[in-house]
Structure formats: C-alpha cells, structure tokens
Amino acid sequence: MALLLHFSCSPPSPPLSPLPSLRNSPSNSLLFTVPALRPHRFRSFPSLSAQTQNRHSLTATNASLSAVESPVTSPLDGHDGESPPPKLLLQVKDLRAVIAESKQEILKGVNLVVYEGEVHAIMGKNGSGKSTFSKVLVGHPDYEVTGGSIIFKGENLLDMEPEERSLAGLFMSFQSPVEIPGVSNIDFLNMAYNARRRKLGLPELGPIEFYGYISPKLDLVNMKIEFLNRNVNEGFSGGERKRNEILQLAVLGADLAILDEIDSGLDVDALEDVAKAVNGLLTQKNSVLMITHYIRLLKSIKPTYIHIMEDGRIVKTGDITIAKILEKDGYKAISAA
Numbered sequence: 001m002a003l004l005l006h007f008s009c010s011p012p013s014p015p016l017s018p019l020p021s022l023r024n025s026p027s028n029s030l031l032f033t034v035p036a037l038r039p040h041r042f043r044s045f046p047s048l049s050a051q052t053q054n055r056h057s058l059t060a061t062n063a064s065l066s067a068v069e070s071p072v073t074s075p076l077d078g079h080d081g082e083s084p085p086p087k088l089l090l091q092v093k094d095l096r097a098v099i100a101e102s103k104q105e106i107l108k109g110v111n112l113v114v115y116e117g118e119v120h121a122i123m124g125k126n127g128s129g130k131s132t133f134s135k136v137l138v139g140h141p142d143y144e145v146t147g148g149s150i151i152f153k154g155e156n157l158l159d160m161e162p163e164e165r166s167l168a169g170l171f172m173s174f175q176s177p178v179e180i181p182g183v184s185n186i187d188f189l190n191m192a193y194n195a196r197r198r199k200l201g202l203p204e205l206g207p208i209e210f211y212g213y214i215s216p217k218l219d220l221v222n223m224k225i226e227f228l229n230r231n232v233n234e235g236f237s238g239g240e241r242k243r244n245e246i247l248q249l250a251v252l253g254a255d256l257a258i259l260d261e262i263d264s265g266l267d268v269d270a271l272e273d274v275a276k277a278v279n280g281l282l283t284q285k286n287s288v289l290m291i292t293h294y295i296r297l298l299k300s301i302k303p304t305y306i307h308i309m310e311d312g313r314i315v316k317t318g319d320i321t322i323a324k325i326l327e328k329d330g331y332k333a334i335s336a337a
C-alpha cells in the first residue's frame with residue numbers, strides 16, 4: 001500500500017523533525033508506498049519460455065496502428081490449475097496525457113494489462129514517453145490525462161488523488177530520487193510507515209520498534225546502517241540513491257512497484273544487489289513495472305513481458321527476445337520486426 005506525502009503542505013507529526021521543501025523535485029512531492037502489512041508470499045517465477053509458450057494469440061490493441069501488437073494477457077497464462085488464478089491488477093486503456101503547462105500531448109493511447117505476480121518491462125528510445133507514463137500512473141501533477149482509463153485493483157485510478165493511489169498500493173521509484181535535506185532516512189521511513197499504519201487503524205511504531213523492523217531490510221539491499229541516519233538522499237551517490245529507493249520499497253511494500261531506470265548509474269555489484277532485493281520482494285500477489293534501457297537488468301529481474309514504447313504508445317510486446325534484438329541491432333530492428 002502506498003502513500004504520497006506532500007511535504008510542503010503536510011508537516012509530519014511530532015516527534016519527527018519538520019520537513020523542509022524537497023530539492024530536485026518538480027512537484028515538491030514524493031511518492032512511496034506503505035506496506036500492505038501482510039506476510040509476503042515469496043515466489044519464484046516460472047521460466048519465461050514456459051510462460052511464453054502459453055501465451056494467447058497476439059491481438060492488435062490500437063486500431064490506428066496496424067503494426068501495434070500486444071498480447072492479451074490472461075489470468076490463466078502459465079497457470080498450473082491448482083492455485084487460484086492471478087487477479088487483474090492494472091488495466092490501462094487508450095491512455096492519453098498532455099503536459100499540464102504546455103498541453104503538448106505525450107501519451108497517445110497507451111494500452112497495458114498487468115496481472116498479479118507479473119513483471120513488465122518498458123523499453124523505448126529516449127523521449128518516447130516511458131517516464132511520463134509512469135508518472136501519470138501515480139498522478140504526477142505535471143501531466144493531465146485527456147483520454148482513456150486506468151483501472152487498478154478494480155478501481156478507477158484516475159478518480160484518486162496521488163495519495164490515494166499510493167495508499168491503494170502503488171509505489172514509484174523515480175529516475176532521479178529526490179533529496180530531503182534535514183530529514184534523516186529513518187525518520188522519513190518511520191513517518192511513512194506510520195502513516196500507513198494510522199490509515200489501517202494500527203498503532204504507530206516508535207523509533208526503537210521501527211529500528212527493529214527496518215534493520216533486516218538493510219541487508220536485503222546491502223546498505224550500511226549509517227545510511228539510516230543520513231538525510232534522505234543528501235550526498236548519496238547515484239547508486240546509493242537507487243539502493244535507498246529499493247529500501248523504501250522493502251520497508252513500505254507495494255502491490256505494483258514502478259521502477260524507473262533503477263539500473264542507471266549502478267555498478268555491476270550494485271545492480272546485482274538491487275535486482276536481488278527486487279526479486280526477493282516479488283510475490284504471487286504483487287507486480288513490477290520497470291523501465292530500463294538495458295538487457296542486463298532484465299537478465300537479473302526476469303520480465304514476464306517486455307513492451308516497446310514509441311511516440312507515446314506501446315507498439316510491441318514480447319519476451320526477452322525483444323531485448324536481445326534491441327541490444328544487437330537497435331530500435332530500427334524492433335520497428336521492422
């Protein structure tokens with residue numbers, strides 16, 4: 001479950017320190033999730049080949065683009081018939097969005113279906129609209145939705161404020177995680193976690209209890225304990241910021257984690273740590289939507305589907321083969337395929 005904190009208008013309650021405005025944040029807001037407070041059921045993903053063998057036929061999802069093909073994902077895809085079939089988590093239909101200020105259209109009819117337990121990767125040339133899509137999902141104020149629909153867990157996401165989307169289970173790790181000068185990581189996470197607990201009518205965790213809760217999660221992302229006392233992302237290296245994002249995800253949990261270029265700026269070891277942490281958080285009940293330019297991440301966090309975004313639309317969907325073609329021959333090969 002998730003929460004959007006508007007620091008400029010929602011000061012934390014004592015004893016947490018007052019929050020100054022965010023640095024590097026276009027909206028003075030930071031989205032993150034609060035845990036669903038239920039035990040995670042760890043799972044391993046079925047092999048990609050097994051999943052792809054079971055795919056339903058490809059169906060055009062945008063009548064105006066004859067080349068556009070996207071699989072109609074089914075809750076029975078790859079299903080063993082014994083456990084209950086996965087539920088539909090996110091359904092995006094013909095989503096259109098403009099930049100709020102200029103009214104320039106960026107998303108021109110995005111279609112996407114995500115079931116519980118799936119990992120979706122979105123790739124695409126710079127400027128194709130990947131980050132915009134993820135920000136529109138979480139209700140970023142820089143964008144206005146001008147058409148289409150987003151259903152998340154059976155509810156109309158577009159009717160929800162960013163905070164509500166967050167509480168409904170969306171987490172977003174931004175491409176450039178923001179700094180929060182003057183606020184320690186542990187206070188920040190404690191506050192976010194408690195906000196969720198308050199919402200659920202649960203007692204808040206005090207600093208000592210919260211420390212006990214968060215400590216094991218540091219191991220998951222291979223972060224030193226000192227990072228808890230440092231101000232959020234202040235002076236963090238690019239890789240440390242990315243690890244910190246995943247720490248937030250580990251602490252707060254999510255039904256759908258949107259990870260925007262979580263691999264950028266990571267060294268080989270850090271990439272493995274982050275991928276391992278994300279894999280460790282995946283269950284049959286939650287899903288990941290990740291944006292990446294590189295196959296190396298997809299080798300570690302194995303996607304159920306890879307989508308290619310072009311000029312504000314998903315124009316192709318497939319398996320890891322797409323990323324391999326891309327790596328070898330670039331986007332021209334994908335467009336022609």
Ligand SMILES: Nc1ncnc2c1ncn2[C@@H]1O[C@H](COP(=O)(O)OP(=O)(O)OP(=O)(O)O)[C@@H](O)[C@H]1O
Nearest residue numbers: 099106124125126127128129130131132133142175
């Ligand atoms: N707030 C904004 N103001 C002005 N232009 C914007 C804004 N948001 C997005 N754009 C423009 O919309 C287009 C899509 O941007 P977006 O960040 O979604 O692309 P992307 O596919 O994520 O690119 P990259 O791979 O480089 O991260 C770009 O041309 C970008 O300049």
